[in-house]
Amino acid sequence: MSSHAGPIDHHHDHTTSTGIPNKKLFMWAFLASDCMFFGTLISTHLIYRLHPPPGSPSPKSIFSIELTSFSTFILLMSSLLMALAVNALQKGKVRSTRQNLLGTVFFGMIFLSCQVYEFSHFVHEKGLTLSNSLFGSTFYVLTGTHGCHVAIGVLWLVLMYIRSFKPADADEGRAWLLKSFFHLILFAVTIVASVASVLGFVHALHEGEGFGGFLHLHALAFGGMIAGLVLLFLISRQKTPVDFGEANAIDVESMGLYWHFVDIVWIVIFTAVYLLEYL
Amino acid sequence: MDAAAQSHFTSKEAGHAVTKRSWIFTRPTAKTGLISWLTTVDHKRVGILYGISALLFFLVGGIEALLIRVQLAVPNNTFLAHQTYNEMFTMHATTMIFLAVMPLSAAFFNYIMPLQIGARDVAFPRLNGFAFWVFLAGAIILNVGWFVKSGAPDSGWFGYAPLTSKAFSNQFAGDVSTDLWIMGLQILGVSSVIGSMNFIITIINMRAPGMTMMRVPVFTWMTLVTAFLIILSFPAITIALVELMMDRSFGTNFFEVSAGGLPILWQHLFWVFGHPEVYILILPAMGIVSEILPTFSRKPLFGYPIVVFSGAAIGFLGFGVWSHHMFTTGMGTVATAAFSLATMAIAVPTGVKIFNWIGTMWNGHLQMRTPMMFALGFVWMFMMGGFSGIMHAAAPADAQQQDSYFVVAHFHYVLIGGSVFGLLAGIHYWFPLMFGRRIGEAWGKLSFWVIFTGFNVTFFPMHFLGLNGMPRRTAVYDGNMGWNDANLIATIGAFTLAIGIGIYFCVMVYTYFKGEKVARDPWDARTLEWSIPGPPPEYNFAVTPTVHARDAFWYEKTNPDEIAKEKSLHAKEDEAHGGVHMPSQSWFPFMAAVGFLTGSLFFANHHFVGAIAGGAVMFLGIYLWAHEGPGGYHVHPTADAEEPTGYGHSGKH
Numbered sequence: 001m002s003s004h005a006g007p008i009d010h011h012h013d014h015t016t017s018t019g020i021p022n023k024k025l026f027m028w029a030f031l032a033s034d035c036m037f038f039g040t041l042i043s044t045h046l047i048y049r050l051h052p053p054p055g056s057p058s059p060k061s062i063f064s065i066e067l068t069s070f071s072t073f074i075l076l077m078s079s080l081l082m083a084l085a086v087n088a089l090q091k092g093k094v095r096s097t098r099q100n101l102l103g104t105v106f107f108g109m110i111f112l113s114c115q116v117y118e119f120s121h122f123v124h125e126k127g128l129t130l131s132n133s134l135f136g137s138t139f140y141v142l143t144g145t146h147g148c149h150v151a152i153g154v155l156w157l158v159l160m161y162i163r164s165f166k167p168a169d170a171d172e173g174r175a176w177l178l179k180s181f182f183h184l185i186l187f188a189v190t191i192v193a194s195v196a197s198v199l200g201f202v203h204a205l206h207e208g209e210g211f212g213g214f215l216h217l218h219a220l221a222f223g224g225m226i227a228g229l230v231l232l233f234l235i236s237r238q239k240t241p242v243d244f245g246e247a248n249a250i251d252v253e254s255m256g257l258y259w260h261f262v263d264i265v266w267i268v269i270f271t272a273v274y275l276l277e278y279l
Numbered sequence: 280m281d282a283a284a285q286s287h288f289t290s291k292e293a294g295h296a297v298t299k300r301s302w303i304f305t306r307p308t309a310k311t312g313l314i315s316w317l318t319t320v321d322h323k324r325v326g327i328l329y330g331i332s333a334l335l336f337f338l339v340g341g342i343e344a345l346l347i348r349v350q351l352a353v354p355n356n357t358f359l360a361h362q363t364y365n366e367m368f369t370m371h372a373t374t375m376i377f378l379a380v381m382p383l384s385a386a387f388f389n390y391i392m393p394l395q396i397g398a399r400d401v402a403f404p405r406l407n408g409f410a411f412w413v414f415l416a417g418a419i420i421l422n423v424g425w426f427v428k429s430g431a432p433d434s435g436w437f438g439y440a441p442l443t444s445k446a447f448s449n450q451f452a453g454d455v456s457t458d459l460w461i462m463g464l465q466i467l468g469v470s471s472v473i474g475s476m477n478f479i480i481t482i483i484n485m486r487a488p489g490m491t492m493m494r495v496p497v498f499t500w501m502t503l504v505t506a507f508l509i510i511l512s513f514p515a516i517t518i519a520l521v522e523l524m525m526d527r528s529f530g531t532n533f534f535e536v537s538a539g540g541l542p543i544l545w546q547h548l549f550w551v552f553g554h555p556e557v558y559i560l561i562l563p564a565m566g567i568v569s570e571i572l573p574t575f576s577r578k579p580l581f582g583y584p585i586v587v588f589s590g591a592a593i594g595f596l597g598f599g600v601w602s603h604h605m606f607t608t609g610m611g612t613v614a615t616a617a618f619s620l621a622t623m624a625i626a627v628p629t630g631v632k633i634f635n636w637i638g639t640m641w642n643g644h645l646q647m648r649t650p651m652m653f654a655l656g657f658v659w660m661f662m663m664g665g666f667s668g669i670m671h672a673a674a675p676a677d678a679q680q681q682d683s684y685f686v687v688a689h690f691h692y693v694l695i696g697g698s699v700f701g702l703l704a705g706i707h708y709w710f711p712l713m714f715g716r717r718i719g720e721a722w723g724k725l726s727f728w729v730i731f732t733g734f735n736v737t738f739f740p741m742h743f744l745g746l747n748g749m750p751r752r753t754a755v756y757d758g759n760m761g762w763n764d765a766n767l768i769a770t771i772g773a774f775t776l777a778i779g780i781g782i783y784f785c786v787m788v789y790t791y792f793k794g795e796k797v798a799r800d801p802w803d804a805r806t807l808e809w810s811i812p813g814p815p816p817e818y819n820f821a822v823t824p825t826v827h828a829r830d831a832f833w834y835e836k837t838n839p840d841e842i843a844k845e846k847s848l849h850a851k852e853d854e855a856h857g858g859v860h861m862p863s864q865s866w867f868p869f870m871a872a873v874g875f876l877t878g879s880l881f882f883a884n885h886h887f888v889g890a891i892a893g894g895a896v897m898f899l900g901i902y903l904w905a906h907e908g909p910g911g912y913h914v915h916p917t918a919d920a921e922e923p924t925g926y927g928h929s930g931k932h
Contacts, residue, residue, distance in 0.1 A: 026403065040519070
């Protein structure tokens with residue numbers, strides 16, 4: 001009866017009536033509910049698309065479909081990395097799991113940075129705000145809600161990555177909680193600094209100021225990014241045995257279900273909000 | 280089936296690291312006192328917390344109803360100002376639906392459902408505690424308006440746009456009553472969805488060996504259907520509320536007519552939630568009645584599969600009829616006809632259930648105990664409400680009845696005569712299980728007859744008021760409209776009903792302290808929850824039951840030798856695995872809910888720094904919750920049990 005003995009069966013949990021692990025079933029139930037959340041938001045967008053008030057902006061003149069297509073591709077590729085992370089942990093390969101988790105975080109952050117860029121571009125260059133048109137209201141709330149889902153997914157991935165460093169030795173485990181918290185804050189600072197640096201660099205290029213001009217304006221963000229990355233790299237060198245392995249595969253798998261779902265929702269949003277305008 | 284493999288608890292042990300844990304993860308172990316309640320993960324205690332809060336809010340909602348009836352007792356009354364009256368009917372409906380009937384149903388889901396399927400707890404015990412504390416947070420936010428300057432929410436429980444727009448909140452700058460309403464409902468939605476997901480996983484995954492889906496008691500089936508309705512319908516209102524919140528706080532235009540917003544969209548989103556909500560309120564009561572009628576008719580439930588499928592069909596059809604709340608909005612003839620037909624179709628599975636209940640009683644040896652009285656009252660009164668419901672389903676008739684007291688009469692017949700009667704029956708029925716004492720028959724029946732009379736005297740005249748044209752939600756009416764007598768009668772009825780509820784509550788409290796003590800299984804019932812002593816031990820079942828038949832406990836009672844042999848075998852197996860695994864208590868669900876409450880209160884008052892601080896506390900709570908691990912300890916019920924593992928005859932111990 002003990003699940004500690006012998007190899008772990010990742011597809012069948014004999015302690016439940018159906019054989020499906022509780023955590024996985026829970027995630028499926030949540031995703032069913034989440035379908036309805038997005039269904040409502042997408043319906044709202046489509047209904048107002050059919051009933052645009054006079055003077056509504058033309059979405060085609062606002063969108064930059066090349067950028068959105070690129071970020072869509074990146075998000076879909078992140079799903080591949082997520083699947084690889086699940087697969088690696090089911091085989092007990094912690095190192096490969098970590099790499100794929102970081103890759104998923106990286107791709108997710110590219111998507112989010114593109115969205116931040118897109119939003120600020122739309123507000124400042126195209127004059128589309130939350131309140132100056134109904135299209136702005138539905139567009140920002142729908143894509144923003146999806147962006148929040150991606151951001152929560154990134155947070156979850158980072159937390160899982162940090163979790164993979166929990167020492168197996170119980171004595172070290174007591175200090176680990178505090179350490180994990182600093183690890184998380186370090187991640188947050190690094191990610192914010194990185195996004196600020198990249199967006200600042202893009203802005204500098206746009207203004208024709210080049211790398212020097214960028215450094216001049218965004219030295220803090222750039223320095224924070226470099227320092228954060230170095231520190232994160234050093235932490236990742238930790239060699240002590242960890243309390244993380246095949247038994248945690250179910251947690252990563254549930255997270256993976258969420259991540260894939262958020263990707264699938266983006267395919268629907270990309271089609272219904274963007275591509276539909278180019279028909 | 281390998282029964283030993285079905286331990287029904289996460290097999291992961293915290294064992295090896297227990298001695299060296301950080302102080303912050305010291306699990307509370309109090310079994311009595313305040314801390315034991317704040318940190319509880321026991322589904323029975325969570326159920327009692329839900330029940331007590333629901334009954335408290337039931338009284339609050341009742342007082343609001345009485346104030347409404349006092350105002351309407353005579354024409355041109357000045358007892359309540361119009362503004363106060365609006366607050367009363369808004370909060371009466373919101374309170375009764377979200378803070379009384381739903382949590383009282385949730386109390387039974389929590390307490391009874393795991394016992395009926397032979398489980399030792401729900402699938403995620405800490406999450407279950409969290410769902411309750413979040414519910415309480417939402418209830419506080421909804422009611423906090425009574426104590427602050429902005430007043431209670433006053434735009435109706437349906438919150439139709441544009442009544443909820445900023446332009447209508449202009450009594451003074453910073454009127455946040457509508458913001459509180461929005462925030463409160465969103466939080467209650469979070470609580471309901473979390474709780475329901477837990478119930479779904481529990482029913483699907485935690486059934487005792489042999490408890491197939493077609494052996495699951497009907498109440499548990501209705502829990503499952505209701506939980507699915509909740510997780511699929513609450514997102515619609517949550518998003519509608521998010522859009523409204525964006526309108527009010529961040530200047531979007533979803534429902535802003537001047538910028539092209541469509542108020543009708545709110546109605547659609549609201550009723551896409553609102554109609555399934557009706558079934559969320561009634562299906563648990565139907566489940567309770569389906570348990571009580573067979574017990575007191577001394578027969579199995581007539582046509583169990585068809586009762587189950589009817590319940591599921593009602594839930595399914597319930598998603599396709601929302602626009603019957605909007606027949607007068609001019610949807611067009613095709614939509615109106617389609618929704619009219621779909622609405623009438625729901626009468627079919629409902630009627631099937633009624634006939635099955637009658638079939639259950641047919642030729643039975645009816646025992647007219649108090650729970651049975653309430654259950655019979657349910658069947659009759661719910662049918663009355665159903666009849667006027669079919670009248671509304673015909674769109675031309677509905678056009679006449681819309682927004683009149685006829686509608687008020689209709690939904691009070693299904694909500695009080697239906698849901699509340701069912702829930703009151705459930706309290707009487709399961710009280711001996713929960714507290715080991717039985718409510719006296721004489722007082723129980725007295726409360727039933729006073730409630731029954733008061734209810735009909737209050738709401739039957741409203742049919743006539745409605746057909747005579749009295750509109751809903753008006754604080755005053757003129758004396759020459761011909762509505763005076765019926766209104767006075769209704770007010771007298773309302774106070775009779777209040778006296779009945781008062782008797783019911785007094786008797787319940789008295790019984791809790793001084794009532795007649797009863798042994799296990801006082802009703803000679805059929806389902807597994809009666810196989811354990813009342814009040815149940817923390818671990819529920821000393822030995823995980825193995826189910827051989829639909830009426831599982833009845834089979835146990837009629838085949839004592841087979842069951843006794845099986846139980847002693849399983850008890851040995853359990854001991855070989857180290858005893859019964861119990862989940863540890865935890866502070867963090869409570870902590871996360873406190874963060875949620877403070878953050879939301881700040882947000883509703885547009886203090887975004889405070890909102891972020893509350894959110895941070897919540898995040899910290901969830902972070903620690905995730906890191907403390909499931910925990911757990913073992914108990915050895917069979918080793919030190921006072922009673923033998925075999926089951927003797929009911930009532931003798």
